[in-house]
Amino acid sequence: MKLTPERKENLENMYQTLLNDERVKKMKDIPMHFGSNCYEHSFKVARLAIKRALRHKEVNIEALLIAAIFHDYYLYDWRVEKDKKRSHASKHPYIAAEQAERDFKISKESKKIINSHMWPINFKDFPNSKEARILTLADKAIATVEFMSSTKSKKKHREETLKEISTLF
Ligand SMILES: [Fe+2]
Ligand SMILES: [Fe+2]
Numbered sequence: 001m002k003l004t005p006e007r008k009e010n011l012e013n014m015y016q017t018l019l020n021d022e023r024v025k026k027m028k029d030i031p032m033h034f035g036s037n038c039y040e041h042s043f044k045v046a047r048l049a050i051k052r053a054l055r056h057k058e059v060n061i062e063a064l065l066i067a068a069i070f071h072d073y074y075l076y077d078w079r080v081e082k083d084k085k086r087s088h089a090s091k092h093p094y095i096a097a098e099q100a101e102r103d104f105k106i107s108k109e110s111k112k113i114i115n116s117h118m119w120p121i122n123f124k125d126f127p128n129s130k131e132a133r134i135l136t137l138a139d140k141a142i143a144t145v146e147f148m149s150s151t152k153s154k155k156k157h158r159e160e161t162l163k164e165i166s167t168l169f
Contacts, residue, residue, distance in 0.1 A: 001057050008169060011050070011065060015168035018069050019043060023103050030077055033143060035151035038072050041142060043165040045071065049138040050168060056130060060109065064131040065168075067113035070100035071135060093118050093125075 003011070018024050030038035046068035053059040073096040078088035097114040100106045109131075116127040117136045127133045146154075154161075 001054060001059065001061075003054070003061070007061075011061060012168050014062070014065060015043075015046070015069075019165070024069070024073075026075055027073065030072075030075065031079070032072075033146035035154035036146045040161055040165060041146065042069055042072055044161070045135070045139050045142045047165065047168060048142060049134050052138060053131070053134050056134075058130075059134070060131055063107060063109040063113060064134060066100075066104075066106050067110040067117075067131065068135055068138065070096055070104070070106060070110070071114045071117050071139060072096055073100045073103075075099060089118060089121050093122065 025039060027038035027042060028040075032038050032041045046065060049064055049068045050061060053061055053064055072092065074092040076084055078084045078092075084091075093115050097106075097111040100114070101111060113127075113129065113132045113135050116122070116125040116132045117139050119125055119127050119136055127136045149157075
């Protein structure tokens with residue numbers, strides 16, 4: 001699908017507002033996949049999801065963008081909080097969606113997209129919309145790259161990563 005210049009600008013503004021929001025920046029304190037953090041991960045996922053969504057027809061890009069940015073907005077370190085360790089993989093989508101609704105009043109549609117992003121771990125929560133399937137696949141693709149690259153190479157490429165996530169388009 002082709003975005004009108006106005007819609008593109010609006011999406012970029014949404015992205016920039018959230019990229020610079022102090023509450024969203026709290027995700028920087030949450031470590032992720034050896035040397036990455038939740039903030040960088042989430043914006044990488046958001047960029048990939050939107051890029052892929054533009055290859056499709058009729059995608060709710062706005063709902064997808066919000067869902068992608070908040071899909072891991074759980075704001076705790078499961079490595080430190082022992083009680084969360086076992087249930088983290090299955091429960092964090094619901095915690096993230098609830099907290100994003102509490103702090104940013106995200107839509108029901110974005111919440112639904114977030115809820116199914118851990119499928120098939122949460123087998124009952126199948127991603128039953130195009131947007132949800134795009135998010136769950138983009139998340140897995142980014143997580144795999146993060147998982148495979150070493151902490152050393154992530155540190156080396158940190159500046160590139162920050163530059164890359166500094167704009168949506
Ligand atoms: Fe997640
Ligand atoms: Fe994720």
